[in-house]
Amino acid sequence: MSEQINKNPNTNTPKVDTRKTEINKFSLIFNKLGIYVVVVALIIIGLIVSKGTFFAASNIQSILEAVALIGMVSSGLIFITYSGNMTDMSIPLTMAVGGMMAVQTINFGFPVAILIGILSGALIGLVNGFMIGKFRANPIIWTWGFNLLLSGIVRVIWEGKQLYADKVAKDTEFAQNAANTFFSIARTYIGKYISLMAIVMIVMMVIAWFIHSKTKFGQKLKLIGTNYEVAKFSGINCTKTLVTAYIINGVCASIGGIFFAALRKTASYENGTGYDFSCLTAVLLGGCLLNGGKGSVVGTFGGVLAYGILNNILSWIGLGTYEKYLVQGLVFLFIVWLNTYSNRKLGRA
Amino acid sequence: MFKKYLAVMLAGTMLVSTLCLTGCGNSGSDSKDDKKASSEDSSSGGDNLAESKELLQKAIDDIQTTDNHQMMAEGTTFDVPEAEGDAEALEKLDDSDMNKWHYYEYLDWDSEADSRFPESPADGQKGKHVILIVHGAHAWTTCYQEAFEEACEAVGMTCDVYDPNWDQSTQDGYIDQAINEQPDAIVVIPVSADHAGQQFKKITKAGIPAFCSNTLPEADAMNNILAYTGPNDWYQMRNLASKLGEELGGKGGVAYITHNVGTSPYYARTFGPMSTLAEEYPDIKSLDVQSPGFEASAVKQVVSDWITKYGKDLNAIVLADDSDQAIGATEACKAAGREDILIVAAGMSKQGAELIQSGELKYASYQSCQADAGLAVRTVSEYFNGEDIERVSYIGTDIIGADNVEEYLPCQW
Numbered sequence: 001m002s003e004q005i006n007k008n009p010n011t012n013t014p015k016v017d018t019r020k021t022e023i024n025k026f027s028l029i030f031n032k033l034g035i036y037v038v039v040v041a042l043i044i045i046g047l048i049v050s051k052g053t054f055f056a057a058s059n060i061q062s063i064l065e066a067v068a069l070i071g072m073v074s075s076g077l078i079f080i081t082y083s084g085n086m087t088d089m090s091i092p093l094t095m096a097v098g099g100m101m102a103v104q105t106i107n108f109g110f111p112v113a114i115l116i117g118i119l120s121g122a123l124i125g126l127v128n129g130f131m132i133g134k135f136r137a138n139p140i141i142w143t144w145g146f147n148l149l150l151s152g153i154v155r156v157i158w159e160g161k162q163l164y165a166d167k168v169a170k171d172t173e174f175a176q177n178a179a180n181t182f183f184s185i186a187r188t189y190i191g192k193y194i195s196l197m198a199i200v201m202i203v204m205m206v207i208a209w210f211i212h213s214k215t216k217f218g219q220k221l222k223l224i225g226t227n228y229e230v231a232k233f234s235g236i237n238c239t240k241t242l243v244t245a246y247i248i249n250g251v252c253a254s255i256g257g258i259f260f261a262a263l264r265k266t267a268s269y270e271n272g273t274g275y276d277f278s279c280l281t282a283v284l285l286g287g288c289l290l291n292g293g294k295g296s297v298v299g300t301f302g303g304v305l306a307y308g309i310l311n312n313i314l315s316w317i318g319l320g321t322y323e324k325y326l327v328q329g330l331v332f333l334f335i336v337w338l339n340t341y342s343n344r345k346l347g348r349a
Numbered sequence: 350m351f352k353k354y355l356a357v358m359l360a361g362t363m364l365v366s367t368l369c370l371t372g373c374g375n376s377g378s379d380s381k382d383d384k385k386a387s388s389e390d391s392s393s394g395g396d397n398l399a400e401s402k403e404l405l406q407k408a409i410d411d412i413q414t415t416d417n418h419q420m421m422a423e424g425t426t427f428d429v430p431e432a433e434g435d436a437e438a439l440e441k442l443d444d445s446d447m448n449k450w451h452y453y454e455y456l457d458w459d460s461e462a463d464s465r466f467p468e469s470p471a472d473g474q475k476g477k478h479v480i481l482i483v484h485g486a487h488a489w490t491t492c493y494q495e496a497f498e499e500a501c502e503a504v505g506m507t508c509d510v511y512d513p514n515w516d517q518s519t520q521d522g523y524i525d526q527a528i529n530e531q532p533d534a535i536v537v538i539p540v541s542a543d544h545a546g547q548q549f550k551k552i553t554k555a556g557i558p559a560f561c562s563n564t565l566p567e568a569d570a571m572n573n574i575l576a577y578t579g580p581n582d583w584y585q586m587r588n589l590a591s592k593l594g595e596e597l598g599g600k601g602g603v604a605y606i607t608h609n610v611g612t613s614p615y616y617a618r619t620f621g622p623m624s625t626l627a628e629e630y631p632d633i634k635s636l637d638v639q640s641p642g643f644e645a646s647a648v649k650q651v652v653s654d655w656i657t658k659y660g661k662d663l664n665a666i667v668l669a670d671d672s673d674q675a676i677g678a679t680e681a682c683k684a685a686g687r688e689d690i691l692i693v694a695a696g697m698s699k700q701g702a703e704l705i706q707s708g709e710l711k712y713a714s715y716q717s718c719q720a721d722a723g724l725a726v727r728t729v730s731e732y733f734n735g736e737d738i739e740r741v742s743y744i745g746t747d748i749i750g751a752d753n754v755e756e757y758l759p760c761q762w
Contacts (some may be wrong), residue, residue, distance in 0.1 A: 053657060058685055062653035065684075066646055160491040162762065164699060187680065195684075231551040263680075264645050264673050265700050268488060308650070315654035321610050 027345035030338055034287040035302035038335055042309040049316045057193045059312065064198035067282075067308035069256050069263075070299065071201035074279045074286075075208040076252025078300045079245040083214070084225040084292025085132060085139035087280045088246070091253050093150035094124045095272030097256025099261030100154060102182070103163045107170050110178040114258060121254020122247050124150070129246030133239040154269045163267040186263035197259055204252060209297040211248070221245060225292030282307050285335050294343075306335070385552045387761050398734060401473025401505060405730045408503035412723065414496070416757045420723035421500060424578055424742025429455045444620055445627035445635060453616045454583040456741050458571040466575050471735025475505035477533040479729060484538045484564065485515030489718055492762035493538075493563070495660035496719035500726035517541055524548050527557075534558040534729050542566050542613050549573035558732060562725040565613040571740065575732065578724045582617035585714040586695060587588050590622030592712055592748055593665055594630040601633055601664030604655050606648055606678065607640040608669035615640075618669040636663060643670055648677025649684075656685045656737050663687075668694035671701025671713040679709040697749055699760040706754055715747040718761050 030037055046054040053059060073091060080088050088094075102117030117184045128146060131137045165182045169175035188196040212218040220241045223231040232238050256275070261267040286303030288295025310331055366550050412420040432439065434452045442449035451457065474605035481497055483490050501508040511527065512735040513519035520540045527535050528551065535552050537559070545566035552559035553573040555734040561570070571577065593603070603626060619638060626633045636659055641647040648668075655663055668674040671694035682690045688709070694701060696713030704710035724744050731738050749757055 050657070056657060058653065059657050061684065062650050062657070062681075065653075066650035069646055155486070160486060160488070162488040189684070193684075264676055265703075266672070268489065311647075311650060312654055315639065315651055316658055318637055318658075320638070321607075 001151075009195070024342075024345045027342035030342040033295075034139070034299045034339075035285055035306055035335065038285075038303050038338075039305050039309065042306060042313060046309060046316070048311050049313055053055050061193040061195065061198070063305070063308040063312050064201075065195050066311065067304045068195070068197035068201040068232060069260055070275070070278055070282055070307060071304040072197075072204050072256040072259065073253050074304055075201070075204040075273055075297065076249035076284045076299050077279045078208065078212065078283050078286075078288060078295060079221060079295055080139070080249050081280070081283050081288045081290065082225050082295050083221050083242060084228060085243050085245075086290055086292075087140070087143075087283075088128065088249055088253075089140060089144040090124060090128060090147040090150065091277050091279060092272035092274070093147045093154070093269070094121050094250055094253040095260055095275060096267070096269050097121070097124065097150060098257030099267040099271050100158065100163055100269070102258050103165045103168055103261060103267040106165050106168055106178050106182060107175045108178075109174065110181040113178065113182065116253055119256045121252075121257070123250070123251040124254075125247040125250020126243060128250070129243030130239075132246065133242030143290075151269060152231040162270070163261075164265065165261075165267075182262055183265055184262075186259050193293050197263075200255070200259070204255065205297060205301050208248075208300075212297045217241065217244060217258055219242030222293060225282060225294075227293075278307070281332060284339075285332065289343075350708075361489060369538060377412055380648035384406075384433060397475050398471065398473040401475040401730070404475060404504050404726070405607040405734065408500060409727065412500060412503055413587050414717055414719040414723075415759060415761050416717075418717065418720065418757075420496060421727045422723070422745060424724050424728070425581075426739050426742055426746060427455075427581065429457050432457060433662055434488065442710065447624040447628055450583070450616060450620050450624060452568055453613070454621070456565070456568050456571050456577060458568040458642055460571075460740075461571075462572050462716050464550070464573050466553060466588075467556050467558050469558075469735045474733035475729035476505045477733055479506055479508045479534045479536060480511065480527040480530065480532045481508055482511045482513070482520060482527060482537045484513070484520070484540045486512055488762045490538075492718045493722045496722035497536075497726060500723050504726060504730050506726070506730070513540065515540060517544055517722070521548065524551055528552060528555045532557065533733070534560060536560045536562050536725055536729065538563045540564075542570075546570035548550065550651035558729075560725060560729055560732075563721055566619075575740075576728050576738050577741045579721055579743065580716045580726050581746065582614055582695070582716075583621045584743070585716065585746040585748075586618050588746070588748055589693050589695070589712060589714050590667070591629060593622070593667070593691060594626050594633060596691055596711065597630070597631055597633060597665055599630045600634040602659060602662040603633055603665045603667060604636045604652075604659070604663060604667065605638045606651065606668045607673050609642075610640050614669060614695070618667070622667045625686070634662075643673045645673045645677035645680070648674045649681045650677075652678045652681035653685060654688075656681065656687055663690060665691040665693070668692065670694060671696030671704070671710060672698040673700075675701055675704050675710050675713075679704055697757060697760060698762065702754055702758060703758050705749060708751060711750065713749045715749050715757060717744060722743045756761050 077088060098117045098121045101120040102113045105113045105116045128143055131142050132139050165179035169179040185196055190196065190199065221237045223234065223236060224238055224241055228238065257272055260271045282303040283300050284290065285306055286295065288298035288300065310328060314327060320328065354697045374378060403653045409421045414420045436452045439449050439451055479501060483494060488580045498508060511523040517540045535557055537548060539548060542565060545561065546569055549559045549570050550573045558575050559573060561574045561577045565579065585732045605619050605623065610622045621679055623635050639650045654664065666678050668678055675694045678692050682688055693712045694710060697715050701710060705713060721744050728738050
């Protein structure tokens with residue numbers, strides 16, 4: 001039977017697989033270093049356009065401060081994307097509610113207000129995680145719907161108005177001090193140039209990195225993100241893991257929301273608008289796959305930096321608004337293409 | 350057997366539906382009759398008109414904004430100068446040329462092409478029903494809406510408010526819905542100036558008095574708008590620029606942070622001050638124009654970048670907003686130790702007032718959200734009373750600095 005099929009007269013000659021197996025070096029380098037190749041390229045361009053002043057302390061401070069909020073929120077969102085649940089559309093209202101709850105409870109003192117703000121984010125994360133982890137609700141539809149629901153709730157409760165910490169605070173020294181401390185967290189500098197917001201963002205990234213790479217939870221999340229069914233049949237408690245991921249995400253988003261409210265001195269339902277997409281952009285730029293299972297916190301930090309440096313460079317060049325959108329779009333598409341291309345070349349996607 | 354049940358159920362459902370529809374229809378026409386009747390009752394003879402005028406006058410005299418100014422004050426009008434060419438020719442002029450912005454600044458429309466507007470019933474505003482369609486949810490809108498409702502109640506009108514949440518097609522849908530409801534008047538804050546023409550055409554064609562509030566529509570839209578009321582953004586920004594030029598001593602570099610690109614405040618708050626400074630102080634240079642939006646951190650980055658890029662050449666910044674944009678800009682200047690940079694903004698919010706008090710913001714233009722609503726209600730009322738109304742009237746304004754900020758506290762939103 002085999003003789004009939006094999007028409008090669010020399011049946012002893014082993015078959016040679018002529019398919020290309022050589023690994024593309026560029027793909028390998030990009031896959032290893034990821035977004036940091038782009039960050040370095042952007043820094044070089046920055047050095048050129050700024051005529052050497054790119055590394056001025058004030059410029060670095062400007063970049064870090066500009067991305068601090070995106071960085072804080074992205075340090076939580078990476079867990080959602082990594083778990084295969086794409087993104088969290090309720091990030092804007094999680095941020096808004098975090099800020100509003102903190103301001104609303106400012107009379108209990110600054111630490112309590114912050115804690116309540118963070119807990120409100122954790123609670124939103126818990127609900128999201130439970131619905132998506134336990135009932136396998138579509139993560140986009142559910143979080144989008146939940147965002148709408150929260151938007152309605154806060155508008156009804158606060159009648160569509162903005163909350164000012166100093167107005168909410170009673171006329172006592174304790175409450176007014178709490179309000180002033182609340183405002184100051186977004187305006188505090190350690191030394192002359194290092195802002196508290198940037199430090200908090202870096203600390204959150206380090207904690208996220210530790211949880212992501214050094215704990216069993218991180219490993220479980222990778223398996224869930226890679227193949228939910230396999231993870232489930234491997235004995236992983238997928239519901240618990242996803243609920244935890246959403247709680248971390250909610251906490252990070254609410255911390256971002258608290259700083260957001262402190263910076264603009266106002267807590268409002270519109271705080272956080274657009275952060276769902278800008279943070280997802282940073283996470284994806286960092287090499288995270290939308291389908292989950294691949295990505296890192298270090299990469300996400302690179303994505304956040306790339307976001308900030310690009311804006312900085314475009315300001316230096318002095319491009320108009322429309323041209324800025326054009327260049328930003330092109331650069332982001334290029335990075336996503338590079339990620340996809342290098343992954344495909346290495347057979348990792 | 351099953352088919353029988355199905356047939357019975359279907360027949361039952363149809364019967365119930367028919368009854369419901371008939372009932373609804375009846376109740377609908379009843380309510381319409383009721384509405385007409387109440388309108389007739391309320392407008393019987395000259396009593397309603399006299400009572401309406403009295404109510405309106407009382408509201409004008411009594412109602413105050415939360416910062417203690419008259420909410421329904423008379424609007425101001427401006428003469429429209431002769432344009433130095435058609436719109437196409439003016440477009441080719443430089444951005445810093447005042448003439449270029451003529452058709453953006455003035456509602457300079459051909460009144461001969463006006464639609465036939467509904468005649469005023471001249472029977473008084475009391476008992477009339479108005480629908481207000483705002484542009485979208487925002488703290489400013491909440492403030493406007495509350496003031497509008499308060500003013501309507503004070504003059505004896507009822508109102509419904511529709512909020513399309515900044516969505517053009519939803520606002521179009523609300524226009525249709527409002528027309529179907531046949532109110533006595535419709536007041537719209539258009540989501541987009543470009544699209545306003547079509548919206549008002551529809552309302553006027555349906556025989557309903559159409560009023561435009563706050564957002565300046567395209568000039569041609571006025572052919573279908575009974576009256577426009579709102580702030581004169583160009584005028585107040587030109588005043589602000591004159592004050593800034595004076596503070597700068599007629600020289601230096603100015604950079605601009607804009608409103609959302611393409612909107613009427615974008616042009617007024619960027620090119621208004623730019624062209625005024627170019628005209629009055631030719632030695633003041635325009636350094637850059639950026640549109641980072643309304644997020645404090647984004648504005649802060651742009652201003653920090655400007656400070657690093659332009660150094661001592663940057664002497665002043667003009668902002669389209671005195672809240673988030675002002676916070677971002679002042680924080681950037683403070684962080685860089687450049688408190689010498691003069692910052693002026695269109696306002697006036699609580700954050701802006703605090704920044705003026707602390708000296709971080711030099712001046713802000715006063716634009717009262719509640720007076721905006723008050724003027725709209727006053728104009729609608731005057732129309733119902735059969736009075737002559739201005740086709741275009743603006744709310745009052747002022748320049749707020751450290752010396753007079755107390756007069757405008759507490760802020761409205």
